[in-house]
Amino acid sequence: MEIIPKSYLSVSHAAAYAVVSYQTAYLKYYYPIEFMAALMTSVIENPTKVSEYIYAARQMGIKILPPDINRGVSGFSVDEGNIRYGLAAIKSIGKPVIEAIVSEREENGLYRGLKDFIERISLKEMLNKRSIENFIKAGALDNLGGTRKQFMMIYIQIVDNVNQEKKFSMSGQMSLFDFVDEDQKKEFEIQLPDVGEYEKETLLAFEKEVLGVYISGHPLDAYEEQWKKSVSATTLDFQLDEETNRTKVHDGAKEIIGGMIVGKTIKHTKTNQMMAFITVEDLLGTVEVVVFPRDYEANRQYLEEDKKVFVKGRVSEEDDRPSKLICEKIIPFHQVKRELWIQFADKNSYLAEEKLLMGMLQDSEGDDTVVIYCKAEKAVKRLPRNWNIGIEPNILSRLTNYYGEERVKVVEKCIENKF
Secondary structure (H helix, E strand, O other): OOOOOHHHOOOOHHHHHHHHHHHHHHHHHHOHHHHHHHHHHHOOOOHHHHHHHHHHHHHOOOOEEOOOOOOOOOOOEEEOOEEEOOHHHOOOOOHHHHHHHHHHHHHHOOOOOHHHHHHHHHOOOOOOHHHHHHHHHHOOOHHHOOOHHHHHHHHHHHHHHHHHHHHHHHHOOOOHHHHOOHHHHHHHOOOOOOOOOOOHHHHHHHHHHHHOOOOOOOOOHHHHHHHHHHOOOOHHHHOOOOOOOOOOOOOOOEEEEEEEEEEEEEEEOOOOOEEEEEEEEOOOOEEEEEEOHHHHHHHHHHOOOOOEEEEEEEEEEEOOEEEEEEEEEEEEHHHOOEEEEEEEOOHHHHHHHHHHHHHHHOOOOOOEEEEEEEOOOOEEEEOOHHHOEOOOHHHHHHHHHHHOHHHEEEEEOOOHHHO
C-alpha cells in the first residue's frame, strides 16, 4: 500500500502530511499488525526502537516470529496473524544475499534442508560461513529439520563438502558421488548429531548477538510482573524524544529502574578510588548508570554482568544525548519480597492435602513466603520461615500442574521499603 499516492505529489507539504496522517491512522486502526510490521521495518537498523515495538506488539497479543529463509523477506512481514522478523535485521547479511535467497525460493521452491540451502545459494557465490552461522543463530533455519545446536556442529563440514564438489564439477573431475545411485548417496550424507538443543540462555544470547534483540523470549520474562510493579521509569524514558529532543525523565529526578547488567566498565578516580559505569537492560532497551566511589563500595557485590537488579538514583540529563542515572542504591531482584499464594476451597480441603503440599515444598529453598488461603473461611495462613521457598519455574510448574493456575499465584511486594 502506498502511503502517499502519486496523485498527491503535486499538493502542498501540509496537505501531503495530512494524507500520511490519515492513512497512518487508518492502518493503525484497521490493520494493527500490518501497521506494526511497517513500523518495525522503518527502524530495522535501530535495535533499541525494534525492542520497543516488539514489547508493544506482545502487549497487543501479537507474536514475534524469528526470521525464516522459507517464509521471510527483507523487512518485517505479517505471517498468519503474527509478525515475522525481517532477514535484513541479521548482522552481516547484505541485500544481495537476501534477494538471492528469496528469488531462488520463488523460482525453485522452499529449501528442504541445511545442505539443500547451502548448495542452492552457494551456486550464486553469495553465502559464506559467517553468514550461515548468523542465519543459524538468528533462528532463520529452524524449519529445516534440525536444532540450532545440530546445525552449528555440522554447517562448516557441509560448506566444505559443497565447495569441494563444486571444484570437481568445474574441473570436470569425477567424485565419489558420481559412482553411486541416489539411495547410496544418502548413506554418505552428513548426519545430524544427536546433541539436542542449546539451553534457553544460549539461544537468547545468540539472538542478541546477531539481531541486537531477543526474539524467542527475554531473560527478564519471568520477572516482568515484578519489574513493572517496582520501577518508576523504564530505559525508554531515558532516550531522547524525536520531537522534543528531550527525555521523559528530567535532571535531578529520583527514579527506580530495573533490569539486567549487560556491561560494566571500571574506572579509577584521581584519588585512586574505584567507580563504575554499568549498562542496565530492561524489556525495552538499555540505560547507562554511573556508580561513584562511595556507592561503588556499598554495592560492588551486585555489579556483575547478568545480575538482575533494581537501581535507585538521580537522573542526569545531557544535551542531545540519552539521560543517565546516578546510582544511589542497588537491590538485587531476589531480595525483593515475594509471596506464593495457594488457594483451597476451605480449611478441611487444606488439611486433607497439607502433607502432600509440604512434600512438594520441602526440596525448595529460598526467602519467599508461602501463604495458604482458605476461600470459604476467608482465612489466611503464612507458613513459618522454615518453609520459605525460592519461587522458581520448577516449583511453580509442579504446583500449577497439580492445583491449576487459578489456585497458585505469585504476589510481588512493593520495593519502595527496601530503598
